[in-house]
Amino acid sequence: MIDLAGKKAIILGGRTGLLGRTLTEKLQEHDIVTIPLSRNDFDPLNEESLSALLERKKPDLIFNTIAYTKVDQAEDEENKAHLLNTTFPAMLARLAKSQNCKLIHFSTDFVFDGKKDSPYTETDPTNPQSVYGDTKLSGEEKLLESGYENILIIRTAWLFGPYKTNFIHKILNFARERENLTVVHDQSGSPTYTPDLAEYTIALLKNEAKGIFNVVNSGKASWCELADEAISCSAINCRVDPVPTSAYPTKAKRPPYSVLDTSKLTEVTGITPRPWVQALRDYIYNDLKNHLED
Template identity: 55%
Template sequence: MAGAKVAVLGGRRGMLGQALTRALERAKVVTLPLSSQDFDPLDAPALEAFLAREKPDRVFNAVAYTAVDQAEDEPQAAFRLNRDLPALLGRVCAARGIRLLHFSTDFVFDGRGHEPLRPEDPTGPLSVYGASKLAGEEALRGLPGVVVARTAWLFGPGRTNFVEKIITLARSRATLTVVHDQEGSPTYTPDLAAMAVALAAKETTGVLHLANSGRATWCELAAEAVHLAGLPCRVQPIPTSAWPTKATRPAFSVLDTSAFTTATGMTPRPWNQALRDYVFGDLGLRS
């Protein structure tokens, strides 16, 4: 991909977008990180003018409405960013021959299974957020040059996230209670960005899963983070029923990344190794 030009929507401020920008720059790609201050990506004329002026080879879309519980009260706002934006990007990029990489989520699944989920497995979102992200995928289906990369449970530098919140709370509390009956694929944004760059270098299209390998419950992720941070806080498991939320989460959403490995030759490293890099590197902690 060296020498290519890639526009990254959400590349200035988003946690994933910032990681994508850094990964592309390391790969010697001409990178155009964007935010809403540059232009409204849902403004079709502004988007068209940007693409006509800059002529990127690819667009990475890391913009999304991710307030999962708030989406239950703001479905229009969620669908605007999660369905309407990828639909517009898909149409405009296809018309100009620009390849598009769009990020989606494990929340498109219903969480009823017990085996890692493949890209072709049936979907069944349980929340407005999940439904809006699935609608975005469907808007892109069949368009040329499009990759939909589903991912999950992101943590990394640049924005507040679950791991950082847990460590902050553990500094001042003797005990934390964390849900133990939701299991997924914790994913480090710098690793995800490296996967995305590797995938973009191929001619692959369609839906793939990009995540760190392994699986964990929220409680296991929290406990490992607290342990690595060297904090005496005890992490206690609780059922989802003891921590009610407005939006329903899938109980099981571990992602099978074998199709990504087949496409790129790259095997994602385990999430707990990535977590060490985040805690000791990005957060600057030592146990």
């Protein structure tokens, strides 16, 4: 175990992002010096200016929470998605190598096709079904091909947490206005609470983890089950009716099953992620009451 206290971290997306903002907060709790940056602070596609920034700041850790995440829009904007999800991580690998600092990059369950019926491990074959998934997988591959070993790639999924609008926040707003909602029931995944994701990421760093790790809360849910649990926890009187994916056609194909196996995380850190239901209650009872959402 290494002590991270006093280390300096740059968090790309750390000022405004759903994950980045919480990650910045958690790093500070572990006495890590944080430099959160938004895309107003730097141009993610200007290698020269980013290199100069790193030269000035001399970080020990670089966290990349920036991505092109508009899954459906990516089908029409493949070039934009590719620049942020593939070209940018490749650039970061070069810069991290030149600065001799650790790079932590966040990826997605969308690298899988969803045809399994048991949780995906880190070594399962990838087969993305969307431009978003394809560009994120290409980003992972660029990092692994970079020849720089001090890289940690974290695959995560279905994020919710404080500070920024997310699926649960939207669902609760709809539920307050309507008697019933229809939500997709034939897509299952791993709902993940950003404060837990941040803590488990820090635990991996303390254990000097490298390579690819799945980091999500435990258990699985469909979007319908997640919505129903959130509405129930909030004591809102609104019925949730399950519907198939075909009821809400989307441009990009979603994996029907993308639950992630976290046994590798447990093996390295000794941590078993807590169930998403517990995390959801923390979010609803604490975060939504105490933080204004963007």
